[in-house]
Amino acid sequence: MELVRKLDDNSTVSIRNVYRRRGYSLVLNDVTLDIPQGSLTIVAGPNGAGKTTLLRLVCGLIRPDQGRIELYGNEMKLEDPSTRPGIAYVGHSPSSLPALSILENLQLAVLLFGVRLDKVEVKVLLQACGLWRRRNDVTRSLSRGMQQKLELVRAIVTRPQLMLLDEPFNALDDDSRLLFQDILNSRPSTTTVVIATHGIDDIKPLADRVISMENGAVKDDQLCMPVKPHGHFDRWVTSETVVPSTINSLKTLMMREFRREWKFLDAVPSMAILGVLMIIAFSMATSGPVTAGESVAVGALWASIAFVSTLLAVRGFSAESDQGSLDLLRSAPVSSAMLYISRWLSGVVMLTVVSVMMVLMAAVVFNVDLFRMNVLGIVVSGVIALSSISALYSAISVPARARELLAPIISLPATLPVVIAGSTGILESLDIIAGSGLPWLGLVLAYAAIIVSCSCLVIGVALEE
Amino acid sequence: MKSKYEVTKRDILFGGMASVGLITTMYMALIFAPADVVQGDVQRVIYVHVPTAALAYLSFLILAISGIGYLVSMNMFWDRLARSAGLLGTIFTTTVLISGSMWARAIWGVWWTWDARLTTTLVMWFLFLGYLMLRGYVEEVRRRRRVAALMGIVTLIIVPVNYLSVYWWRTLHPLPSIAAPDSPGLPDTMLQTLLVAMCSFGFLFFVLLRLQMKFELISDRFNEVRSS
Incomplete structure (x- = not known):
């Protein structure tokens, strides 16, 4: 509890009085919260609570109608990529190019994010999640669950400072879910993770904080002490946040x-x-x-x-x-x-x-x-x-x-x-x-x-x- | 106090004035103005064709201005103005095409020819259609407003192309003869009739724009209430 409170002074994300409409409906209604650096925050709530919209706002895919979002203390501007560096977003649908192989997709993703591909890290990650033998296959031949694993691997190898994961474990089998939970729990101390999900039972033991949302507003904000303080995955590579030239x-x-x-x-x-x-x-x-x-x-x-x-x-x-x-x-x-x-x-x-x-x-x-x-x-x-x-x-x-x-x-x-x-x-x-x-x-x-x-x-x- | 959604006395007054103007135009076009020596009575189409063409241009201008206005201010007024101008622009361009086609049949002997002015007018009509289709085909309202604003700005390119087409190519369509300094122009009675027609159609456009904007306001409010 104290750890989280101390980290509060050093927020990765600060959301201040944010409102957002979708069409004529109010999807986010006066949301204010801080997400401390290095924390794993779960944004929970039923369907339509505004979880995805919140993540997309923080990621810079949409802009708030009112209010302000700060990343690392600077106001985020959609039109200026330098104000939103080092973010990895995993959404509902796969983002890889279906005609390219797993390795090609990963290679392009890291180049896009301005980091170098660590071949050992990629090999270890792909082996751990069972994708290594399919590494040269085009991604359209992969199952939905495999594509989701690739999405998570892609997010990790881009070495983000902030990971925004929207229902990341939905299509995964039990073993893969545990594996990725362990990987996320082994993250570097500076990497912040925000997970939006409607089922929190599995991942609650890892969380520093659980934010419950309902009808676009924060209903409850609960600080937790992670039950599992650290995972076993030792291939996380950290790097400075970079903006590619x-x-x-x-x-x-x-x-x-x-x-x-x-x-x-x-x-x-x-x-x-x-x-x-x-x-x-x-x-x-x-x-x-x-x-x-x-x-x-x-x-x-x-x-x-x-x-x-x-x-x-x-x-x-x-x-x-x-x-x-x-x-x-x-x-x-x-x-x-x-x-x-x-x-x-x-x-x-x-x-x-x-x-x-x-x-x-x-x-x-x-x-x-x-x-x-x-x-x-x-x-x-x-x-x-x-x-x-x-x-x-x-x-x-x-x-x-x-x-x-x-x-x-x-x-x-x-x-x-x-x-x-x-x-x-x-x-x-x-x-x-x-x-x-x-x-x-x-x-x-x-x-x-x-x-x-x-x-x-x-x-x-x-x-x- | 009257609600902003209601038709006001001012709307009725403007509507009445537009009606009087159109009746006057009809009288002047059919009785007051003489028949053209060469073309005969069919030349009277000019009193509908030219004002509606000018108002079609004006619709494009309003689309572009309101597009810029919306993107800069995100104020719904501009979006409603653009929606209304888009609809009226389609109606007025259709009138231009139909009246022009009737005129062409009588003078050139064909309903349609791939003349530069005619072709670019048809492109204008497709643009208005495309604009309305774009609005209809984008589900999310805010995104719809944004892309429609962009489209409204870009479509303005067609106006100079259409206007200058008669200078750029050899066309069957006559050059503008009223404002040209070295042109004999129209006889006074015809010119007066055309000016009255321009004012009347302009007034009609203005009244329809006001009413359509009110309709759009009600439509927005209805959708807001329905989704809340």
């Missing part, structure tokens, strides 16, 4: 994106096939006694590129959200702008590959010489702009149903200027209309710069829950 974060996020694409092969092939089919369809529709001219070829090319770019909008952040991995990205010490830029740049690479194929196809079926440097330059600049639009709209459509329908409609106005400028630029480059085409290239790049800059400013708003 911008370049490293960007590199990791893009590597993550390309690895996923390499394994899944869902974006580039589908965009390429759809784009090529569209060009063939345009060519067939405009063939006949009068051969289609260069204007039709350029129009068909741009219509196809713009159309396939909407597939990026459907995929991007929305796919991350569907897989549950968006929470992992947003809880990492990475800014929303960086998430956007990585998505945009990886989109540029993928869409460029697809567009070059489409230029080739258009050149062949329309019999037009499109392989000129200035034509390709304009296509690439258009791709840069279209990809920036797709990344923004993929964020806007994250919470929406029927995204496949919405994305092309809502991205239309932003896409249209690119199509117009791109088409005119290529027609000028082909000497079909007067001009060199270069001013259009500059215009498209300037437009892309405006979209990217504005998106970096607003992307946090779009992704925030």
Whole structure:
């Protein structure tokens, strides 16, 4: 009891008069509490008590409507990742990428959190929880319980100062539950753990404190003396709280994106096939006694590129959200702008590959010489702009149903200027209309710069829950 | 004291003024203004087509301003304003498309052609539709308001594209002739009728916006009460 009281002066988390609504309902109602450093706190309560919302607030996934949250004595700001370092969040659904193996997922997670992967620690943890022999298997082949174990291992290897675990033992068998309880109980003295659960019997012996919640308010706050003072797991590695550099974060996020694409092969092939089919369809529709001219070829090319770019909008952040991995990205010490830029740049690479194929196809079926440097330059600049639009709209459509329908409609106005400028630029480059085409290239790049800059400013708003 | 949810005397007064304006417009458009020498009576569509087009633009502007207002202040007023403008924008853009299509049939001989102005107007209509769909497809209300505000800001891009389309491309759609300095413009009677039509439709828009905002306020209150 005294230990906890002493630690109270050195809180990891301070929550002050926090209110939060979900829709029209009040989910958290004037919550005030401190979570001492090094403690294991259980947040208990029935379904709908506000436990998950509380954890997501502390993690920085959502912001309070009123009140203030401090981490390590500094006010937490969603838009500033440096104010929420060293947090590991394990939510209800798995956050690993299903197409990657256990080891790949762990490797990417530690890079995202700016720490180095300790291979021995990983081996010991995976062996202890029975995942070592499946380490090279893709995570979609794992059972729900195994995925949950992976989530917990992922949280541990990122060496957090604060672990926020939402119903962490739900899908686990008895042995695994005991194992992870022992692991959590062996944590370093500086690591704080908060567990939200509706069944506290199993873990109460480990807890320093039990907070009971009901209808969004703290009903009871009980200090305890842990029955089991320390566990037996000796592979916890501690490290200083770090915020990865911008370049490293960007590199990791893009590597993550390309690895996923390499394994899944869902974006580039589908965009390429759809784009090529569209060009063939345009060519067939405009063939006949009068051969289609260069204007039709350029129009068909741009219509196809713009159309396939909407597939990026459907995929991007929305796919991350569907897989549950968006929470992992947003809880990492990475800014929303960086998430956007990585998505945009990886989109540029993928869409460029697809567009070059489409230029080739258009050149062949329309019999037009499109392989000129200035034509390709304009296509690439258009791709840069279209990809920036797709990344923004993929964020806007994250919470929406029927995204496949919405994305092309809502991205239309932003896409249209690119199509117009791109088409005119290529027609000028082909000497079909007067001009060199270069001013259009500059215009498209300037437009892309405006979209990217504005998106970096607003992307946090779009992704925030 | 009247509740803010009720239709006030001022609403009725504004509604009455809009009705008088529209009746006056109808009289002036059908009787006062002469028929066009070239196009004949069908040119009278202009007295609906131009004001509704201007109000569709205005709806986009309100969407963008209220989007910024909501994101900056998180005040529900802006969200209600955006919702109302989105709905009215859809109605007015539909009117533009229908009236324009009727006019095109009489003058160009086709209901529709892929002309730059027509195409960008259709895009505008899809945008309003997309905006309303986005609002309908996002379950969580706060998130819905936020992404709709963002969408409202971004959609403003279409307005200059639509307006300038007749200058950028060779189109069938005529260039703006009323405000252009070197244009012969409209005869006085036609110009006066058009100005009255603009004012009347503007008033109608304003009244509908007020009433729709009240409806949205009641709707919000109803949802609050239901969930509490």
